[in-house]
Amino acid sequence: MKDSNFLKENNGRVFWHPMTSPEDSIKNPPKIITASNGVRISDIDGHEVVDAVGGLWNVNLGYSCAPVKDAIAAQLERLPYYSTFRGSSNDAAIELAFELGEFFAPDGVTRAFFTSGGSDSVETALRLARQYHKLRGDSGRVKFLSLKKGYHGTHFGGASVNGNANFRTAYEPLMPGCHHIPAPYTYRNPFNESDPEKLAHLCVAALEDEIAFQGAGTIAAMIMEPILGAGGVIPPHKSFAPMVADVCKRNGILLITDEVITAYGRTGAWSGARLWGIKPDMMCTAKAITNGYFPFGALMIGEQMQEVFENNPAAKIGHGYTYSGHPVGAAAALACLAETKRLNVVDNAAARGDQLYQGCLALQEKYDIIGDVRGGHGLMTAIEMVSDRATKAPIDAASAMKVQEVAYQSGAMVRVSGPNLILSPPLVLTEADATAILDALDAGFAAL
Numbered sequence: 001m002k003d004s005n006f007l008k009e010n011n012g013r014v015f016w017h018p019m020t021s022p023e024d025s026i027k028n029p030p031k032i033i034t035a036s037n038g039v040r041i042s043d044i045d046g047h048e049v050v051d052a053v054g055g056l057w058n059v060n061l062g063y064s065c066a067p068v069k070d071a072i073a074a075q076l077e078r079l080p081y082y083s084t085f086r087g088s089s090n091d092a093a094i095e096l097a098f099e100l101g102e103f104f105a106p107d108g109v110t111r112a113f114f115t116s117g118g119s120d121s122v123e124t125a126l127r128l129a130r131q132y133h134k135l136r137g138d139s140g141r142v143k144f145l146s147l148k149k150g151y152h153g154t155h156f157g158g159a160s161v162n163g164n165a166n167f168r169t170a171y172e173p174l175m176p177g178c179h180h181i182p183a184p185y186t187y188r189n190p191f192n193e194s195d196p197e198k199l200a201h202l203c204v205a206a207l208e209d210e211i212a213f214q215g216a217g218t219i220a221a222m223i224m225e226p227i228l229g230a231g232g233v234i235p236p237h238k239s240f241a242p243m244v245a246d247v248c249k250r251n252g253i254l255l256i257t258d259e260v261i262t263a264y265g266r267t268g269a270w271s272g273a274r275l276w277g278i279k280p281d282m283m284c285t286a287k288a289i290t291n292g293y294f295p296f297g298a299l300m301i302g303e304q305m306q307e308v309f310e311n312n313p314a315a316k317i318g319h320g321y322t323y324s325g326h327p328v329g330a331a332a333a334l335a336c337l338a339e340t341k342r343l344n345v346v347d348n349a350a351a352r353g354d355q356l357y358q359g360c361l362a363l364q365e366k367y368d369i370i371g372d373v374r375g376g377h378g379l380m381t382a383i384e385m386v387s388d389r390a391t392k393a394p395i396d397a398a399s400a401m402k403v404q405e406v407a408y409q410s411g412a413m414v415r416v417s418g419p420n421l422i423l424s425p426p427l428v429l430t431e432a433d434a435t436a437i438l439d440a441l442d443a444g445f446a447a448l
């Protein structure tokens with residue numbers, strides 16, 4: 001490793017970081033993380049904290065997961081790469097497809113198409129949705145529906161269904177034919193409705209209205225996160241996803257659950273689809289599939305699409321990535337899935353998630369700056385900060401950064417996204433780790 005002066009000088013200078021401006025990276029250099037242990041990370045100055053971000057919602061099993069590291073090392077030694085394009089395959093990818101099919105069988109999605117990450121999984125889903133309708137002779141179905149505040153990665157298709165202007169405006173024009181429905185976000189919504197169940201009905205009515213306006217026969221698919229993640233952890237009322245699934249079914253619209261965050265236990269259920277009791281036509285996964293140790297993703301595909309693609313000689317999938325089914329990623333994912341099941345991380349995600357959520361609600365009693373606390377489903381929690389509780393005016397960026405910095409100095413890495421502090425720690429968090437996160441947040445809010 002180069003010395004710390006070299007790294008600090010070049011961090012913002014030659015390295016354009018995602019989701020920030022190069023100018024900001026120079027003025028406010030991003031923290032340089034150089035080591036890890038369990039659920040803790042250490043920076044270049046030797047400061048150690050609990051990682052309440054969990055890498056980026058992906059290091060579900062923590063940083064010291066030996067079975068995944070060993071599987072990567074062994075696969076690198078035996079077969080570091082082989083393509084899965086037409087005419088070739090590799091054993092790790094075949095085994096993983098089988099295991100994922102078993103794991104997601106209760107969700108009705110039992111075929112796997114492998115990708116290099118979440119944005120790829122979304123792109124694959126959107127493309128296969130159009131192809132599915134074309135194969136059935138219903139080629140007018142080309143449009144997509146999604147939720148405002150939803151996040152679906154940064155490829156052009158994913159960005160087009162994204163529901164947040166921050167990821168869209170600079171790159172427009174995006175894909176035509178993508179239409180956005182109000183999110184079931186009780187704290188702020190166009191209906192001024194704070195009751196989650198009533199809001200769920202209003203959002204579904206808006207969905208039906210949009211379908212009627214566009215014409216059901218023009219719409220290929222609806223994509224949504226079971227719990228909106230990057231948009232600020234927005235869990236809908238339990239009636240919402242089943243109603244959306246029903247509307248999609250009645251209108252011949254495929255339902256894609258984007259579970260890049262919610263699959264593999266984060267919500268306290270094995271998938272977001274299972275949490276809400278729905279069966280999607282496709283499910284996008286990535287992130288925790290390899291515990292974040294290798295870039296990898298899997299799009300899982302349901303029976304309705306299997307029937308059309310698997311019984312049609314013309315159904316050539318003209319889509320794929322050099323790294324689709326990468327054997328090292330597949331080996332990592334196999335080990336990760338085995339460890340995820342062995343540790344039964346869903347139960348701990350639910351218990352520790354409840355502790356964090358209740359702890360954040362207690363902080364809300366103490367600090368006026370906390371406008372809203374969202375969570376209650378596993379280890380996905382957000383604190384929305386405001387400068388005025390009565391008007392709900394969002395907090396200014398400098399104050400949000402200050403809370404984050406003091407929390408960091410006090411023992412926890414938390415993520416700021418707009419007015420939200422987002423908590424998505426590893427699912428192997430202990431009670432003491434969760435308490436450490438809450439204490440650090442307390443110190444952060446007290447500093448304002």
Ligand code: PLP
Pocket residue numbers: 117118119120122151152153154225229230258259260261286287
């Ligand atoms: N979809 C969702 C729901 C996500 O949260 C993300 C990333 O945070 C993506 C897609 C994009 O995944 P990636 O960053 O791996 O491309």
